[in-house]
Structures are given as structure tokens and as C-alpha cells.
Amino acid sequence: MFENFPFYLGILIVILLLIMLANKIKVAYPILLVLAGLVISFIPGVPVINIEPELIFFIFLPPLLYEAAWKVSWKEMWRWRRIITSFAFVVVFLSALSVALVANYIIPGFSLALGFLLGGIVSPPDAVSAGAILKFVKVPKSISSILEGESLLNDASSLIIFRFAMIAVATEQFLFYKAAASFSWMIIGGVTIGLFIGWIFMKVHQYMPTDSNIDIVLSLLTPYVIYLAAEEVHSSGVLAVVCGGLLLANNRHRFLTSKSRLQGINVWESFCFILNGLVFMLIGLDLPQITKGLEEANISITTAVGYGVLITIVLMVSRILSSYGAVIITSITRKFITGTENRNPGIQTPFILGWTGMRGVVSLAAALSIPVFLNNGNGFPQRNLILFITFIVILLTLLIQGLTLPYFIKKIKFTTIDDSLSREEVYNNIRQELAEFAVNYLKTNYNEQVENSSALQHLILKWEQHSNGIYDESIAIELKDIYLDLLNKQRQWLTNKNKEDQSLDESIIRRQMHYLDIEEEKLRYL
Incomplete structure (x- = not known):
């Protein structure tokens, strides 16, 4: 051997x-x-x-x-x-x-x-x-x-x-x-x-x-x-x-x-x-x-x-x-x-x-x-x-x-099987809806913290602009809990979206879930 x-x-x-x-x-x-x-x-x-x-x-x-x-x-x-x-x-x-x-x-x-x-x-x-x-x-x-x-x-x-x-x-x-x-x-x-x-x-x-x-x-x-x-x-x-x-x-x-x-x-x-x-x-x-x-x-x-x-x-x-x-x-x-x-x-x-x-x-x-x-x-x-x-x-x-x-x-020209939208277009649409959900959730459930925190205002701005995450390393520890709660709610929203829309490609949902996991891991280093 x-x-x-x-x-x-x-x-x-x-x-x-x-x-x-x-x-x-x-x-x-x-x-x-x-x-x-x-x-x-x-x-x-x-x-x-x-x-x-x-x-x-x-x-x-x-x-x-x-x-x-x-x-x-x-x-x-x-x-x-x-x-x-x-x-x-x-x-x-x-x-x-x-x-x-x-x-x-x-x-x-x-x-x-x-x-x-x-x-x-x-x-x-x-x-x-x-x-x-x-x-x-x-x-x-x-x-x-x-x-x-x-x-x-x-x-x-x-x-x-x-x-x-x-x-x-x-x-x-x-x-x-x-x-x-x-x-x-x-x-x-x-x-x-x-x-x-x-x-x-x-x-x-x-x-x-x-x-x-x-x-x-x-x-x-x-x-x-x-x-x-x-x-x-x-x-x-x-x-x-x-x-x-x-x-x-x-x-x-x-x-x-x-x-x-x-x-x-x-x-x-x-x-x-x-x-x-x-x-x-x-x-x-x-x-x-x-x-x-x-x-x-x-x-x-x-x-x-x-x-x-x-x-x-x-x-x-x-x-x-x-x-x-x-x-x-x-x-x-x-x-x-x-x-x-x-x-x-x-x-x-x-x-x-x-x-x-x-x-x-x-x-x-x-x-x-x-x-x-x-x-x-x-x-x-x-x-x-x-x-x-x-x-x-x-x-x-x-x-x-x-x-x-x-x-x-x-x-072979495949023209009759899949939807007209490309995978990237569907992914971007899901991201748009997810961003809107995130902004509405923060404003509805954490309105007072949003008004008093520039970090959360910055986070909302990032979501509104479809940013790839948060980059403000000065975010306070107590605000991380709010963001973690938001990430969990977004996961639940994606899960429900996947169940409700049977024509939606699940790999797109998993891609967005993977992005949320990365966001959660980034919080460990902020």
C-alpha cells in the first residue's frame, strides 16, 4: 500500500x-x-x-x-x-x-x-x-x-x-x-x-x-x-x-x-x-x-x-x-x-x-x-x-x-419548452421583489430604529438600489439582530414564493438563498 x-x-x-x-x-x-x-x-x-x-x-x-x-x-x-x-x-x-x-x-x-x-x-x-x-x-x-x-x-x-x-x-x-x-x-x-x-x-x-x-x-x-x-x-x-x-x-x-x-x-x-x-x-x-x-x-x-x-x-x-x-x-x-x-x-x-x-x-x-x-x-x-x-x-x-x-x-433550436424570460431576468425580478419586501418589513417592524439609525437607513438605501450587501462596518451590534431577523424573514418569503409559483425555477431561489447565507456570514466580521 x-x-x-x-x-x-x-x-x-x-x-x-x-x-x-x-x-x-x-x-x-x-x-x-x-x-x-x-x-x-x-x-x-x-x-x-x-x-x-x-x-x-x-x-x-x-x-x-x-x-x-x-x-x-x-x-x-x-x-x-x-x-x-x-x-x-x-x-x-x-x-x-x-x-x-x-x-x-x-x-x-x-x-x-x-x-x-x-x-x-x-x-x-x-x-x-x-x-x-x-x-x-x-x-x-x-x-x-x-x-x-x-x-x-x-x-x-x-x-x-x-x-x-x-x-x-x-x-x-x-x-x-x-x-x-x-x-x-x-x-x-x-x-x-x-x-x-x-x-x-x-x-x-x-x-x-x-x-x-x-x-x-x-x-x-x-x-x-x-x-x-x-x-x-x-x-x-x-x-x-x-x-x-x-x-x-x-x-x-x-x-x-x-x-x-x-x-x-x-x-x-x-x-x-x-x-x-x-x-x-x-x-x-x-x-x-x-x-x-x-x-x-x-x-x-x-x-x-x-x-x-x-x-x-x-x-x-x-x-x-x-x-x-x-x-x-x-x-x-x-x-x-x-x-x-x-x-x-x-x-x-x-x-x-x-x-x-x-x-x-x-x-x-x-x-x-x-x-x-x-x-x-x-x-x-x-x-x-x-x-x-x-x-x-x-x-x-x-x-x-x-x-x-x-x-x-x-x-437544435429549442423554442417551445421554457419561458421567454432568461434565468438572469427571472433572478433580477425575484431580487427586486425581495428588496421591496425587505424595505417594507424594516419600515413596518423597526420604524423607530430606522428613524434613529443611519446604519439602517443606509441598509434600506442599499436594498432599494439592489445592492449586493452592506458595507458599513460601523453597524452596531444591536442592529445586527435586526438584520438577522430580516434575513430570516427573507428566507421565509423566498420559501413561500417557491411554493406559490410552480413555474419558478427553484435553482434561482437557491441562488438567492445562498446570497442570504453569505450576507449572514458577513455579519460575523462587522
């Missing part, structure tokens, strides 16, 4: 340099990291990196899912709930089914259970890859919201397929009534455990004498505790982490201080940044081990590559066709269900949603978690071939779809 420490340190440096290069040339960094890992793996003398299969899920998935749940907007998820549900469950299942049927028919020795196992591994698209690409191009908020919501749920649905296929391969039988009961418990148990443990952590934050450092450490422990608890009772750890994360994220202003929120954002972004970089580099570094396994199984590289290309094509085609089907069905159902989004997505949106099918972290983790041996001591059938096909799928989808997605987005 320690003799390889310089190598691990060098890998981190290479990851940082490649991500900076990716930002410079405006290419999604997962593409460069996978290719770099592939090149490094062929350098003579490079240490072989082996991670215990059962630890793959536990190390990478809980924090990445938890951070994604904190970033996603619950309101946007509910707004696009039907199309998100269609993509996260129906599209994933159809993709897995397509892979299972083709693999069973084409690949010698591949049973239907093994086909579903492979389908469960490669069916969920990777949100990190899509997000890394979309930051370089402009897409309607609706598309990014759908992709964010899908990424939270498709991991759970694909891993449920993966788990049932693992059981079928290990036992060589599939009992429907047992599968139905197990499926129900995985869903219900995962949701219940996630919400319950999330609620416990929320109360710990709220009532125990924590500070910002303790809050951040607790937040780092939360996804692992939730995941482990759910998996111990054989429910869905992924779904539990997602539900717990959504609960805590939507109540963050009730139990976390502004300092904890501000510092927590930086810590979590850095932590997940490193995790994502490592896992994509690991994809490339693991190729020699995978090809060695193919040789031991007497499978030629050429044949295995052909299978990987075929499965990749099946995934691309099935996702695009399923995307159009999901959008069409959603468009039909909205005519009969009140409260459903009534905007016409056009023919461009399903194509873009279908083309954002790059595979990555979840697929790698699932493939590597396949045990080497079955419970009876026999080797797991087709394990090395499944690993190699998964690698080819990840590599090809990153290269083909990842490199061409920006081109298609730039060529």
Missing part, C-alpha cells in the same frame, strides 16, 4: 491536470479520464489497482447519490414527474430487456438471466458525464431537470434488475411470487429506512450542540449509514440514500446554520469531485485485468469487442426509441390528468434525452461487484466477458455520444 503511495498521488495530480485540460478545450472530463487511465494501464511497471468488489458500491455510490439528491430540485422533479418516472423505470427496463434478448440470442452460453444481469449493469445513463457536457452548452431547464431527476431514480431501478438477475444466476431459478415480495420490500423498505434515518440525522443537527465542523462530518456519515442500514435488511440502499438525501435537502434551512451550509457546499463539491475523477480513471486502469480474464476464459479480444459494440448499438437505439415512446405516452396522459405540464416537447427533446445515454460510475460499480465465485464454489459464469462488455459500452458511449452531444444541442 505505502510503496504505491507516490503512484496514487501522481494519479490525483493527473486527474486534476486532465480536468483542467477538459475545461480548457470544452470536452467532458470523464472522456479524458477514461482514455488517460487506458493509456496509463499499458505503461510497464504500473501497479495493479484492485478494489474488493463488495466495497465498490459502498465507497462510491452513497456519497455521489446523496450529493445529487441535495442538488436536485424536488419541485422540478414533481413538475416533470411523469416523464422522469418513465425514463427512470420504463426506459431503463426496456433497455435492460433489449440487452437481455440480444445477448441471449447472439452470445454463446449467455442465458436470459445473464442477459438481464448485463442489461441491469449497462442500462442506467451516467448523470456526471451528461452534466460535464451540458455545462458547455445551453439547454432548456426542463431537459436538465429531467436528466437530474432520472439520474436519481434510474440507478435504483437498474440495480434492482441487477440484484434479481444475480439471484437468478446464482440459484438457477426465478420464482415470481418471491421476486414480487422482494421487489416490494426493496422499494418500501428503502424509502422508509431512508426517510427514518434522514429524520434522525436532521433532529441531531437541530437539537444537539453541533457546530459547522460537526455538521459537515455528520453530513459525510449520513449517506453511508443510510446505505448500510438499508442493505443490512436487504432493501434498496440506493433508494434509501436518495430519499434520505431529498428529505434533508428540502429541510436544510431548518437545521443547518448559514456557516454550515456554505462550508458544506465546498466540502461536498470537492469530495465528490475527487470521487468522480477516481472512478472514471479506474475505468481505464482496470482494462488490463479485464483482458487478462478474457484470456483465461479463452475468449478472443476481437470477439469480445464485437459483442461490446453490438450491445452499445442496442443500448443507443433502444434508449432513443424508448425516449420517443415515453414522451408520446406522457403527452397523451397529460390530456386526462389535471396538473400535468402542458408544454409540447417537440421532436428534438426526446432525441436529446435519448442521446444523453453515456454510461459510467454505476455501470462500473455494478460490473466490478459481481463476485468471482458463486456460493457453491463455482466460478461466476461469463464474469470476465460481462466486465469487458461493460468497459466497451462505457468507452464507446462516452466517446460517441459524449463528443457529439454538444454538436446536436447547438444544431
Whole structure:
């Protein structure tokens, strides 16, 4: 371990340099990291990196899912709930089914259970890859919201397929009534455990004498505790982490201080940044081990590559066709269900949603978690071939779809999805309304103090001019309490505004909330 420490340190440096290069040339960094890992793996003398299969899920998935749940907007998820549900469950299942049927028919020795196992591994698209690409191009908020919501749920649905296929391969039988009961418990148990443990952590934050450092450490422990608890009772750890994360994220202003929120954002972004970089580099570094396994199984590289290309094509085609089907069905159902989004997505949106099918972290983790041996001591059938096909799928989808997605987005004119006002215009309008609310609140509740305090008069003037804060360092201590009260009332106003205006982008509200947190922290230094 320690003799390889310089190598691990060098890998981190290479990851940082490649991500900076990716930002410079405006290419999604997962593409460069996978290719770099592939090149490094062929350098003579490079240490072989082996991670215990059962630890793959536990190390990478809980924090990445938890951070994604904190970033996603619950309101946007509910707004696009039907199309998100269609993509996260129906599209994933159809993709897995397509892979299972083709693999069973084409690949010698591949049973239907093994086909579903492979389908469960490669069916969920990777949100990190899509997000890394979309930051370089402009897409309607609706598309990014759908992709964010899908990424939270498709991991759970694909891993449920993966788990049932693992059981079928290990036992060589599939009992429907047992599968139905197990499926129900995985869903219900995962949701219940996630919400319950999330609620416990929320109360710990709220009532125990924590500070910002303790809050951040607790937040780092939360996804692992939730995941482990759910998996111990054989429910869905992924779904539990997602539900717990959504609960805590939507109540963050009730139990976390502004300092904890501000510092927590930086810590979590850095932590997940490193995790994502490592896992994509690991994809490339693991190729020699995978090809060695193919040789031991007497499978030629050429044949295995052909299978990987075929499965990749099946995934691309099935996702695009399923995307159009999901959008069409959603468009039909909205005519009969009140409260459903009534905007016409056009023919461009399903194509873009279908083309954002790059595979990555979840697929790698699932493939590597396949045990080497079955419970009876026999080797797991087709394990090395499944690993190699998964690698080819990840590599090809990153290269083909990842490199061409920006081109298609730039060529497509999105004119019918989002509102006419730009995000900056909406943000400025919210800021205008918030400033008016702040001025009225101060004049109504602190009129006497305003008349006797030049600092408060200066503060009102700043709000009236839409200033970015207060700069008068002579503000008195007693007046800070007034300003803190004002900030809390503004947060409540923003929360109510977000609930009342269902068409308002929640990320704009969160941006303004972040600004208020900064304002509160500035008071500590005045």
C-alpha cells in the first residue's frame, strides 16, 4: 500500500491536470479520464489497482447519490414527474430487456438471466458525464431537470434488475411470487429506512450542540449509514440514500446554520469531485485485468469487442426509441390528468434525452461487484466477458455520444419548452421583489430604529438600489439582530414564493438563498 503511495498521488495530480485540460478545450472530463487511465494501464511497471468488489458500491455510490439528491430540485422533479418516472423505470427496463434478448440470442452460453444481469449493469445513463457536457452548452431547464431527476431514480431501478438477475444466476431459478415480495420490500423498505434515518440525522443537527465542523462530518456519515442500514435488511440502499438525501435537502434551512451550509457546499463539491475523477480513471486502469480474464476464459479480444459494440448499438437505439415512446405516452396522459405540464416537447427533446445515454460510475460499480465465485464454489459464469462488455459500452458511449452531444444541442433550436424570460431576468425580478419586501418589513417592524439609525437607513438605501450587501462596518451590534431577523424573514418569503409559483425555477431561489447565507456570514466580521 505505502510503496504505491507516490503512484496514487501522481494519479490525483493527473486527474486534476486532465480536468483542467477538459475545461480548457470544452470536452467532458470523464472522456479524458477514461482514455488517460487506458493509456496509463499499458505503461510497464504500473501497479495493479484492485478494489474488493463488495466495497465498490459502498465507497462510491452513497456519497455521489446523496450529493445529487441535495442538488436536485424536488419541485422540478414533481413538475416533470411523469416523464422522469418513465425514463427512470420504463426506459431503463426496456433497455435492460433489449440487452437481455440480444445477448441471449447472439452470445454463446449467455442465458436470459445473464442477459438481464448485463442489461441491469449497462442500462442506467451516467448523470456526471451528461452534466460535464451540458455545462458547455445551453439547454432548456426542463431537459436538465429531467436528466437530474432520472439520474436519481434510474440507478435504483437498474440495480434492482441487477440484484434479481444475480439471484437468478446464482440459484438457477426465478420464482415470481418471491421476486414480487422482494421487489416490494426493496422499494418500501428503502424509502422508509431512508426517510427514518434522514429524520434522525436532521433532529441531531437541530437539537444537539453541533457546530459547522460537526455538521459537515455528520453530513459525510449520513449517506453511508443510510446505505448500510438499508442493505443490512436487504432493501434498496440506493433508494434509501436518495430519499434520505431529498428529505434533508428540502429541510436544510431548518437545521443547518448559514456557516454550515456554505462550508458544506465546498466540502461536498470537492469530495465528490475527487470521487468522480477516481472512478472514471479506474475505468481505464482496470482494462488490463479485464483482458487478462478474457484470456483465461479463452475468449478472443476481437470477439469480445464485437459483442461490446453490438450491445452499445442496442443500448443507443433502444434508449432513443424508448425516449420517443415515453414522451408520446406522457403527452397523451397529460390530456386526462389535471396538473400535468402542458408544454409540447417537440421532436428534438426526446432525441436529446435519448442521446444523453453515456454510461459510467454505476455501470462500473455494478460490473466490478459481481463476485468471482458463486456460493457453491463455482466460478461466476461469463464474469470476465460481462466486465469487458461493460468497459466497451462505457468507452464507446462516452466517446460517441459524449463528443457529439454538444454538436446536436447547438444544431437544435429549442423554442417551445421554457419561458421567454432568461434565468438572469427571472433572478433580477425575484431580487427586486425581495428588496421591496425587505424595505417594507424594516419600515413596518423597526420604524423607530430606522428613524434613529443611519446604519439602517443606509441598509434600506442599499436594498432599494439592489445592492449586493452592506458595507458599513460601523453597524452596531444591536442592529445586527435586526438584520438577522430580516434575513430570516427573507428566507421565509423566498420559501413561500417557491411554493406559490410552480413555474419558478427553484435553482434561482437557491441562488438567492445562498446570497442570504453569505450576507449572514458577513455579519460575523462587522
